[in-house]
């Protein structure tokens with residue numbers, strides 16, 4: 001594990017910003033912290049980075065308490081840094097490299113990574129929002145950290161800038177960096193993250209692989225034909241080990257979840273063999289949006 005948060009809590013006076021958060025970030029993952037404004041994402045990152053002190057709980061980076069050595073392995077972008085408007089992209093990075101004591105030989109590499117090499121001598125003030133944010137990411141890459149911590153990296157960007165930054169995050173992940181990213185945008189988490197923790201009012205609602213948390217199975221909605229009662233349909237469904245979560249639906253229908261090895265046609269056939277003729281069979285895709293709302297409602 002790159003980062004382990006164990007039973008972390010944080011109070012600001014009377015406000016409980018985070019309650020008993022336990023979260024493990026595996027190496028190589030793109031770990032999203034997803035939640036509405038005020039849900040505790042920034043507080044979580046602040047505690048993880050040692051900027052804030054927890055009221056309770058512990059933080060471990062690379063299996064150990066946070067230290068100067070572990071901090072050097074983590075690049076952080078909490079808010080867009082202030083660059084000098086009249087200096088070029090390269091000159092601005094030179095300033096950051098000096099502060100971080102990173103060798104200037106890394107400048108070419110990070111400019112290349114963020115796609116600003118051919119604009120490196122242009123003044124920062126002429127850059128688009130997306131380019132400014134890519135330069136900010138370049139500055140976090142100086143020192144070659146293994147882990148990047150990004151708080152709302154696409155906030156305030158136009159659609160073009162958002163796309164640029166997301167593509168860059170995906171590329172950095174593909175290169176093997178572990179990325180921890182806070183966002184209130186479900187769409188962003190879905191597009192770039194492998195793992196997600198859903199926070200709401202300082203509490204963890206769900207955590208795990210994005211495909212498990214945000215893409216739970218579609219449901220199949222069944223309506224028995226006139227010759228088959230709802231009771232008979234339910235009894236037939238109970239015979240099938242590969243269906244789960246039978247739920248009553250409006251208008252005398254039921255819905256079920258199939259395992260990954262079976263499709264709706266297999267369900268129709270299995271029911272027919274048990275003497276059930278369906279009058280309706282409909283696949284209902286559950287949108288990510290509705291799952292997120294279900295998790296945080």
Ligand SMILES: Nc1ncnc2c1ncn2[C@@H]1O[C@H](COP(=O)(O)OP(=O)(O)OP(=O)(O)O)[C@@H](O)[C@H]1O
Pocket residue numbers: 012015016017035036037038039040041042043044184
């Ligand atoms: N310094 C502080 N003093 C008092 N309350 C705070 C402080 N910082 C955060 N809070 C409160 O703690 C809660 C969690 O805030 P936090 O900033 O961690 O949430 P967030 O999910 O990052 O939201 P946002 O995206 O708006 O930054 C909120 O209720 C917030 O008002």
